[in-house]
Amino acid sequence: MAKGQKKVLSDAEKAKRDAAKRVKFVELAQKRTERALKAIRQIEHLGSANYIRTDVQSEAIVVALSDAVKSVAQVLLKGITERPSFKLPA
Secondary structure, three states, X not given: OOOOOOOOOOHHHHHHHHHHHHHXXXXXXXXXXXXXXXXXXXXXXXXXXXXXXXXXXXXXXXXXXXXXXXXXXXXXXXXXXXXXXXXXXO
């Protein structure tokens, strides 16, 4: 095969490749979702009396998390790829 040419896959090879991609998706999605949920639980701890925060700061965190969840939904459900950024007000 010459450089730059794509290999033509048989239907069986395509099915095998697709099955491997589905398995990898489940593996990565499980790990990343668990890690994201753990990070959110850690943010919850910032709501304790051990910390002093303003309503503006709390709202900024909630909005940033909501925007991130909306972004994930857009990518997973619609294929749209926009990424929100976050900067906590002082």
